[in-house]
Amino acid sequence: MRxxxxxxxxxxxxxxxxxxxxxxxxGSPLDGETAQQGDALSRRAAAGxxxxxxxxxxxxxxxxxxxxDLRGFTAISEEHPATLIVGLLQxxxxxxxxxxxxxGGAIGKFMGxxxxxxxxxxxxxxxxxxxxxxxxxxMQIVVEAMNREIRQKGVxxxxxxxxxxTGTVLAGVLGSKQxxxxxxxxxxxxxxxxxxAFSLRGQVLVSQNTYQQCDxxxxxxxxxxxxxxxSHPVTIREVLGVPxxxxxxxxxxxxxxxxxxxxxxxxxxxxxxxxxxxxRLHGTILDIGYYGVLAEFQEDLDRYSExxxxxxxxxxxxxxxDIYARMVTxxxxxxxxxxxxxxxxxxxxxxxxxxxxxxLLIQGxxxx
Numbered sequence: 001m002r003x004x005x006x007x008x009x010x011x012x013x014x015x016x017x018x019x020x021x022x023x024x025x026x027g028s029p030l031d032g033e034t035a036q037q038g039d040a041l042s043r044r045a046a047a048g049x050x051x052x053x054x055x056x057x058x059x060x061x062x063x064x065x066x067x068x069d070l071r072g073f074t075a076i077s078e079e080h081p082a083t084l085i086v087g088l089l090q091x092x093x094x095x096x097x098x099x100x101x102x103x104g105g106a107i108g109k110f111m112g113x114x115x116x117x118x119x120x121x122x123x124x125x126x127x128x129x130x131x132x133x134x135x136x137x138x139m140q141i142v143v144e145a146m147n148r149e150i151r152q153k154g155v156x157x158x159x160x161x162x163x164x165x166t167g168t169v170l171a172g173v174l175g176s177k178q179x180x181x182x183x184x185x186x187x188x189x190x191x192x193x194x195x196x197a198f199s200l201r202g203q204v205l206v207s208q209n210t211y212q213q214c215d216x217x218x219x220x221x222x223x224x225x226x227x228x229x230x231s232h233p234v235t236i237r238e239v240l241g242v243p244x245x246x247x248x249x250x251x252x253x254x255x256x257x258x259x260x261x262x263x264x265x266x267x268x269x270x271x272x273x274x275x276x277x278x279x280r281l282h283g284t285i286l287d288i289g290y291y292g293v294l295a296e297f298q299e300d301l302d303r304y305s306e307x308x309x310x311x312x313x314x315x316x317x318x319x320x321x322d323i324y325a326r327m328v329t330x331x332x333x334x335x336x337x338x339x340x341x342x343x344x345x346x347x348x349x350x351x352x353x354x355x356x357x358x359x360l361l362i363q364g365x366x367x368x
Contacts, residue, residue, distance in 0.1 A: 058172035064132040065192040070113040071159040072345035103135035129213035163196025166210040194227035204239040259289040266311035292342040
């Protein structure tokens with residue numbers, strides 16, 4: 001008889017329940033050093049490893065770091081009841097955790113609507129990078145399935161941006177007697193965070209080191225970007241799918257959507273390190289679609305710049321102030337700086353107004 005192995009998440013739940021039984025039998029909760037030992041054992045069980053360093057001790061390991069972040073979730077949370085948002089986020093985190101566990105990874109931490117997953121930090125494998133990238137593709141597929149479900153409830157789509165990096169880090173348990181957690185420290189962790197910041201809605205981006213260890217994936221052309229803390233550009237690629245497994249990233253082909261020529265002045269602010277700069281600049285939108293715009297700017301923007309826009313959708317009597325967009329293409333034409341911008345965060349109400357605005361322009365109609 002073949003015994004089915006216990007998953008990391010199931011094992012953690014078993015140990016948590018065992019702690020509860022001990023507390024009940026003892027007549028009081030575990031505390032002090034005993035509680036610390038129990039927590040450490042739970043973490044080790046969840047990691048599926050018995051060789052984790054003691055608190056304060058770190059080991060050098062090659063790890064693949066996956067960072068995933070929900071795009072525009074803050075805007076959604078501001079427009080719907082808290083109970084719905086909490087339930088939606090809980091469902092999302094549970095489904096993502098199951099995908100990570102299925103591919104042999106471990107959740108490093110939850111950060112609001114973001115997830116850090118680690119491959120190789122607890123139990124190193126030769127194919128950790130491959131597992132991580134395949135996991136990322138499946139995460140996007142699961143989010144797409146979630147969207148089909150929640151649309152029926154009148155909830156806007158969820159969009160996930162994912163960045164992946166591979167390299168040598170220090171791994172260990174950091175903290176105090178009151179609280180400690182397993183963590184990884186090093187440049188690959190920072191790089192994964194920078195790459196994730198460049199990812200658009202529904203996109204998976206990987207570092208060059210990760211790409212070199214993944215001969216099973218289909219990717220777009222290499223892109224060079226500058227990241228904070230590095231004076232040299234780094235190479236990243238967009239993952240399109242895993243042909244061997246018949247998996248494809250369900251990326252929205254936003255540039256193929258309806259687009260209409262316009263001439264709309266707008267105001268924008270540059271976003272740096274997730275902070276909106278105070279200076280207000282001006283540009284002109286030359287065409288607009290459901291998911292982005294082609295715009296003319298007064299000054300050159302750095303490649304992959306992110307901006308916050310304000311514009312007047314005059315046909316629907318709505319002034320937009322909550323759109324964020326990132327540059328995906330740029331060119332100089334007749335001395336003008338033109339950039340294709342894809343929306344990275346749009347409020348639910350604004351998204352509806354943009355669709356109506358574009359549809360009215362397509363039909364050549366006036367707002368009623």
